[in-house]
Amino acid sequence: MPPPGSGGFPFGNGSGTGSSGFNPRNAEDIFAEFFGSSPFGFGSSGPGRSMRFQPDGECFGGFGGSENLFRTYSEGTVPRKPPPVESKLPCSLEELYSGSTRKMKISRTVVDGHGRQVQETEILTIDVKPGWKKGTKITFPDKGNEQLNQLPADLVFIIDEKPHSTYKRDGNDLIINQRVSLAEALGGTTVNLTTLDGRNLSIPVHDIVSPGYELLVAREGMPIAKEPGNRGSLRVKFEVKFPTRLTPEQRAGLKRTLGLED
Numbered sequence: 081m082p083p084p085g086s087g088g089f090p091f092g093n094g095s096g097t098g099s100s101g102f103n104p105r106n107a108e109d110i111f112a113e114f115f116g117s118s119p120f121g122f123g124s125s126g127p128g129r130s131m132r133f134q135p136d137g138e139c140f141g142g143f144g145g146s147e148n149l150f151r152t153y154s155e156g157t158v159p160r161k162p163p164p165v166e167s168k169l170p171c172s173l174e175e176l177y178s179g180s181t182r183k184m185k186i187s188r189t190v191v192d193g194h195g196r197q198v199q200e201t202e203i204l205t206i207d208v209k210p211g212w213k214k215g216t217k218i219t220f221p222d223k224g225n226e227q228l229n230q231l232p233a234d235l236v237f238i239i240d241e242k243p244h245s246t247y248k249r250d251g252n253d254l255i256i257n258q259r260v261s262l263a264e265a266l267g268g269t270t271v272n273l274t275t276l277d278g279r280n281l282s283i284p285v286h287d288i289v290s291p292g293y294e295l296l297v298a299r300e301g302m303p304i305a306k307e308p309g310n311r312g313s314l315r316v317k318f319e320v321k322f323p324t325r326l327t328p329e330q331r332a333g334l335k336r337t338l339g340l341e342d
Contacts, residue, residue, distance in 0.1 A: 157229060164234040165224040171208060173244040177276040177302060179210040186235070189225040197227070206237060211252070211305035214241045247276065252312030253301045257319060265289035265320045275300070289318045 169182065184204045189197050206218055216239040224233025241249065248255045258271050264285075271283040283297060294317050301312025326334070 159229055159231050161231040162224070162227075162233040164219070164236045166236045166238055168240045169206065169218070169237040170240045170242050171212075172242045173247055173249060174276050175208055176212055176239075176241065176249075177210060180208045182206040182208060184237070186223070188223065188235075189227075190232075191226045191228060195228065204235075208239070209305055211303035212239050213251075213305075214239055246274075249302060250315075251302075252304050253315055254312070255315045255317060257317050259319045259321055260285075260289055261321050262323060265318070271295075271316060283316065289320060291320055293318045 169184075171180070171182075182205070184206060185201065186204060187199055187201050190200045192198050202223070204220055204223065218237045218239075220235040220237075222232040223235035226232045246256060254276075256273065260269055266288055269285050269289075271285060273281045273283065275281050281300065283295065285295060287293070287295075294315055297314040297316065299311045300314035304310045304312065
């Protein structure tokens with residue numbers, strides 16, 4: 081505030097003295113005269129003097145030397161997560177048909193409380209659901225190897241299908257090849273199968289089986305994972321065995337039977 085009777089703030093040239101003027105002073109310099117440092121600058125250089133900027137970028141130098149008291153965690157290294165560790169899980173067609181429980185024993189490297197890498201053994205349980213397809217992934221978070229300054233990796237098992245001696249899978253359908261004689265192809269036959277869950281299945285064939293003929297049996301294929309209780313189809317593909325030779329009597333009999341006599 082100006083002294084009494086000054087009549088205002090003659091700030092024009094900053095040279096007013098005595099009772100007729102007021103000399104504005106830098107607040108930092110006034111504070112420095114009393115306390116030896118300025119709270120506003122970046123490190124005092126002595127009474128009545130203050131440095132307002134230090135080119136080396138130090139912050140609040142008067143309160144702790146050259147250390148920056150306001151360092152943040154961003155200066156450190158943020159732990160990164162390695163890519164997942166993938167491993168194939170071969171399953172038989174029977175397991176994928178009925179479902180199964182698999183137990184996998186794994187050994188992995190972990191970091192203990194002292195920062196040392198040690199080996200750890202663990203048993204993981206995988207519930208294979210009916211109808212799962214090749215390529216289905218089962219993820220166990222953070223069950224991969226650990227390294228210093230890194231997050232543990234995820235462990236991923238990928239379903240793979242073992243070849244089957246009788247059936248072949250096509251999406252949700254099952255395919256089986258069946259060989260029949262010419263007599264069976266023309267006169268009818270019955271296909272007897274054992275399903276993947278152990279049932280005996282008898283399929284009567286009343287149609288004439290020509291080369292490339294396929295019989296479709298509904299709901300006897302693979303379970304559909306996204307539609308519980310529903311199944312694909314069983315497709316029976318036929319191969320006709322033609323005789324390599326016929327006796328004259330057999331030829332004549334076939335002609336009479338098929339109405340092919342001249």
